[in-house]
Amino acid sequence: MRTYLDCYPCFLRQALEAARMAGADERQQRAVLDRVLDVLRQIEPSSTPPEIGERVHRIVRREVGNSDPYRAAKEACTRQALALYPRLKARLAEADDPLEVAVRLSIAGNIIDLARNREYDLEEAAERVLTQPFAIDARAAFREALFRAGWVLYLADNAGETVFDRVLIETLDVPVIYAVKGGPILNDATMEDALAAGVDRVAEVVSTGSDAPGTILSRCSEEFRHLYDEAELVIAKGQANYEALSEEGPKAFFLLQTKCPVIARDVGVPVGSIVLKQGGE
Amino acid sequence: MRTYLDCYPCFLRQALEAARMAGADERQQRAVLDRVLDVLRQIEPSSTPPEIGERVHRIVRREVGNSDPYRAAKEACTRQALALYPRLKARLAEADDPLEVAVRLSIAGNIIDLARNREYDLEEAAERVLTQPFAIDARAAFREALFRAGWVLYLADNAGETVFDRVLIETLDVPVIYAVKGGPILNDATMEDALAAGVDRVAEVVSTGSDAPGTILSRCSEEFRHLYDEAELVIAKGQANYEALSEEGPKAFFLLQTKCPVIARDVGVPVGSIVLKQGGE
Numbered sequence: 001m002r003t004y005l006d007c008y009p010c011f012l013r014q015a016l017e018a019a020r021m022a023g024a025d026e027r028q029q030r031a032v033l034d035r036v037l038d039v040l041r042q043i044e045p046s047s048t049p050p051e052i053g054e055r056v057h058r059i060v061r062r063e064v065g066n067s068d069p070y071r072a073a074k075e076a077c078t079r080q081a082l083a084l085y086p087r088l089k090a091r092l093a094e095a096d097d098p099l100e101v102a103v104r105l106s107i108a109g110n111i112i113d114l115a116r117n118r119e120y121d122l123e124e125a126a127e128r129v130l131t132q133p134f135a136i137d138a139r140a141a142f143r144e145a146l147f148r149a150g151w152v153l154y155l156a157d158n159a160g161e162t163v164f165d166r167v168l169i170e171t172l173d174v175p176v177i178y179a180v181k182g183g184p185i186l187n188d189a190t191m192e193d194a195l196a197a198g199v200d201r202v203a204e205v206v207s208t209g210s211d212a213p214g215t216i217l218s219r220c221s222e223e224f225r226h227l228y229d230e231a232e233l234v235i236a237k238g239q240a241n242y243e244a245l246s247e248e249g250p251k252a253f254f255l256l257q258t259k260c261p262v263i264a265r266d267v268g269v270p271v272g273s274i275v276l277k278q279g280g281e
Numbered sequence: 282m283r284t285y286l287d288c289y290p291c292f293l294r295q296a297l298e299a300a301r302m303a304g305a306d307e308r309q310q311r312a313v314l315d316r317v318l319d320v321l322r323q324i325e326p327s328s329t330p331p332e333i334g335e336r337v338h339r340i341v342r343r344e345v346g347n348s349d350p351y352r353a354a355k356e357a358c359t360r361q362a363l364a365l366y367p368r369l370k371a372r373l374a375e376a377d378d379p380l381e382v383a384v385r386l387s388i389a390g391n392i393i394d395l396a397r398n399r400e401y402d403l404e405e406a407a408e409r410v411l412t413q414p415f416a417i418d419a420r421a422a423f424r425e426a427l428f429r430a431g432w433v434l435y436l437a438d439n440a441g442e443t444v445f446d447r448v449l450i451e452t453l454d455v456p457v458i459y460a461v462k463g464g465p466i467l468n469d470a471t472m473e474d475a476l477a478a479g480v481d482r483v484a485e486v487v488s489t490g491s492d493a494p495g496t497i498l499s500r501c502s503e504e505f506r507h508l509y510d511e512a513e514l515v516i517a518k519g520q521a522n523y524e525a526l527s528e529e530g531p532k533a534f535f536l537l538q539t540k541c542p543v544i545a546r547d548v549g550v551p552v553g554s555i556v557l558k559q560g561g562e
Contacts, residue, residue, distance in 0.1 A: 005297055005310050008318075012290035029286050034322060037289075041318045045311075 001243040003047050006262045008040055011056050014115055018060045018186070021114075022069035035059045050214030050244045053115075057185050057213070068184035070114060070159075077112055077160025077187065078196045080122060088126065088167050099143070102171035103255065104129050107274050109164025110157060110238050110257045114187040115213070122160075125257075135258070135273030142253050142276060145233045151175040153231035154203065155215050155245075156189040157238030157256075162197035165237065169202045176203040177227065182220075183211035188240075214244030236279075239263045245279060252279035282524040284328050287543045289321055292337050295396055299341045299467070302395075303350035316340045331495030331525045334396075338466050338494070349465035351395060351440075358393055358441025358468065359477045361403060369407065369448050380424070383452035384536065385410050388555050390445025391438060391519050391538045395468040396494070403441075406538075416539070416554030423534050423557060426514045432456040434512035435484065436496050436526075437470040438519030438537075443478035446518065450483045457484040458508065463501075464492035469521075495525030517560075520544050526560060533560035 012033060019032040039055050061067055088105055095101040108129035111120045146152070154169065154176050156162060169176045178199050181188045189197075194205045209221025215236070217225055228234070234252040236245055242254045242263065254277045258264035264271045293314060300313040320336050342348055369386055376382040389410035392401045427433070435450065435457050437443060450457045459480050462469045470478075475486045490502025496517070498506055509515070515533040517526055523535045523544065535558045539545035545552045 005307070005314055008314055009290040009293035009297070012293060016286055016290070026286070030326075033286055033289055037318050037322045041315060041322075 001048055001246050001263065001266050002045065003043060003049050003052055004262050004266075007049050007052070010260075010262075011040060011052055012036060014053070015056050015060060018057060018069055019064055021073070022060055022064040022066040024060075024064040028064050032060055032063045035063065048214070048216065048243050050212045050216055050240050051219075053214075053240070054185065054210075054212035054216070054219070058211075061184070070184065070187040073114055074159035074187050074189075074193055075196070077158065078162065078193060081109065081112075081160040081163035082197065084122060084126065085163055085167070088164070091126075091130070092167065092171065098171050099146075100139070101130065102168040103139070103142075103276065104274070106161075106164050106168040106237070107255050107257060107276070109161035110255070111259075112158045112160045112187070113239075113259050114158070129257075129274055132274050134276055135269035136267065136275045136277045138253060138276050138278040141278050145251070145253065146172070146174070149174055149233035151177065151231070151233075153227060153234045154178045155208075155234065155236045155241050156180045156194065156199075157241065158187050159189045159193035159197075160187075161237065162189045162194055162199055166197055166199045166202055168235075169199070177231075178203040178205045179208050179215070179224065179227075180205060181211050182207045182209045185211045185213050188213060212244070214238075214240030214242075216244050217248070234279075242267070242277075247281060248279055249281060250279050253277070254279065282329055282527050282544065282547050283326065284324060284330050284333055285543050285547075288330050288333070291541075291543075292321060292333055293317060295334070296337050296341060299338060299350055300345055302354070303341055303345040303347035305341075305345040309345050313341055313344045316344065329495070329497065329524050331493045331497055331521050332500075334495075334521070335466065335491075335493035335497070335500070339492075342465070351465065351468040354395055355440035355468050355470075355474055356477065358439065359443065359474060362390065362393075362441040362444035363478065365403060365407065366444055366448070369445070372407075372411070373448065373452065379452050380427075381420070382411065383449040384420070384423075384557065385555070387442075387445050387449040387518070388536050388538060388557070390442035391536070392540075393439045393441045393468070394520075394540050395439070410538075410555055413555050415557055416550035417548065417556045417558045419534060419557050419559040422559050426532070426534065427453070427455070430455055430514035432458065432513070434508060434515045435459045436489075436515065436517045436522050437461045437475065437480075438522065439468050440470045440474035440478075441468075442518065443470045443475055443480055447478055447480050447483055449516075450480070458512075459484040459486045460489050460496070460505065460508075461486060462492050462494075463488045463490045466492045466494050469494055493525070495519075495521030495523075497525050498529070515560075523548070523558075528562060529560055530562060531560050534558070535560065 111125035392406035
């Protein structure tokens with residue numbers, strides 16, 4: 001997905017919120033905004049939002065001197081999600097169609113989103129998403145691709161959401177490689193967060209080698225790009241992965257909730273939708 | 282009021298909305314944003330938001346080649362308010378304390394705000410504000426200043442709100458000079474809008490000589506500045522006049538609803554409050 005003009009004010013807002021989250025004083029906040037203004041002034045029309053986001057959050061970390069502003073928030077999200085884990089498993093145990101329920105729970109976990117500084121209710125989201133109709137519904141194609149795939153590459157999104165991903169992975173009958181960010185960016189899951197959620201017990205956890213907020217293949221390690229090329233099926237979680245990969249072909253399936261109006265419009269659904277969408281060219 | 286860092290994303294959002302309101306195509310919208318980014322990069326820390334707003338909206342008008350993007354919207358607001366006028370007058374006719382009711386109605390009219398592209402319900406606002414407690418209540422000082430003043434300088438805010446201002450002016454026992462913007466800016470009232478609301482029947486209508494969104498004295502005509510200096514009592518409507526004049530001394534009384542969270546915090550009240558505040562140094 002390209003960067004829309006509506007994203008410009010949002011990047012400034014995000015930079016300011018992230019700077020404050022990182023403990024910036026007023027002078028540092030202003031320095032962050034000035035540098036982000038410079039970045040926005042030079043945006044190439046073809047840039048995707050995660051490419052800009054990577055630069056914005058790098059500015060925040062450098063100007064404020066805080067390498068991981070969302071560390072405490074991420075740990076809190078993971079703890080909160082782990083506390084729900086037994087109830088999610090109980091839901092699955094009584095399900096007629098465990099894959100259906102696990103996919104829905106994985107999408108429910110995507111309600112976590114500190115980039116928009118949203119309030120969210122994880123329990124409410126889990127209940128709602130279990131019965132909410134899909135706004136885009138590629139479940140049949142997804143089941144078929146899953147049936148044929150020898151293994152799955154699973155692209156993580158946020159810390160805490162990792163626990164919901166683990167529940168889906170435990171329901172799949174194929175080996176999973178779970179890819180997390182190569183360094184701290186927003187509240188995105190890194191290796192540390194995946195381990196805290198126990199994902200390593202059910203999947204091989206690898207790094208994309210990049211700290212962009214979505215998986216921008218050209219910014220990932222050669223090793224990860226090779227893995228992506230080899231994969232027959234990619235489960236891509238969350239809005240930023242949609243932004244980065246929506247035009248990278250049909251082997252990717254995007255599982256997400258639309259929280260941003262610009263992304264929702266690009267997907268073609270209302271804000272607050274649940275989406276299981278197959279990638280295009 | 283100084284420009285807060287939270288205003289930066291808001292200026293970009295406002296510029297984009299105003300450009301679209303003016304009929305800009307995508308290329309023009311991008312050109313507007315680029316020029317606004319340049320302005321934001323050079324903000325002096327002491328600038329007030331109306332000073333930046335003046336430059337932002339001048340960029341929109343020039344880049345898009347539309348000298349009055351809000352013309353149709355302003356005319357619609359005035360028509361809507363005029364349709365309510367008989368009911369506002371009926372309210373006044375039955376009031377025990379007409380000044381109290383007229384002040385409240387004038388503040389009710391301040392719900393109109395296209396800078397934030399808000400939906401508003403003028404009738405609901407009029408009913409609500411008639412009984413809503415003041416978050417800041419300088420009514421006693423205002424009555425006293427009014428009692429002593431030989432005449433009043435009344436600074437208009439938005440088109441349509443002008444009709445509510447007329448109702449207050451009709452209730453005052455002193456001559457009023459009603460000052461409107463010197464040229465189109467957002468949905469602010471100009472001479473044309475004041476005449477459409479019939480304010481000229483109850484007050485002398487003058488121009489500030491400036492098309493900034495609030496009354497920035499240094500940008501006004503010499504004639505208007507002289508008028509301001511001479512005035513014993515100034516009624517300043519709306520958020521932008523608060524932003525521009527909050528530190529210009531105690532002869533100004535600000536009548537407004539807080540719609541912006543940054544201004545609300547500066548005033549020291551919640552968003553959605555009604556305010557009658559005396560100016561300070």
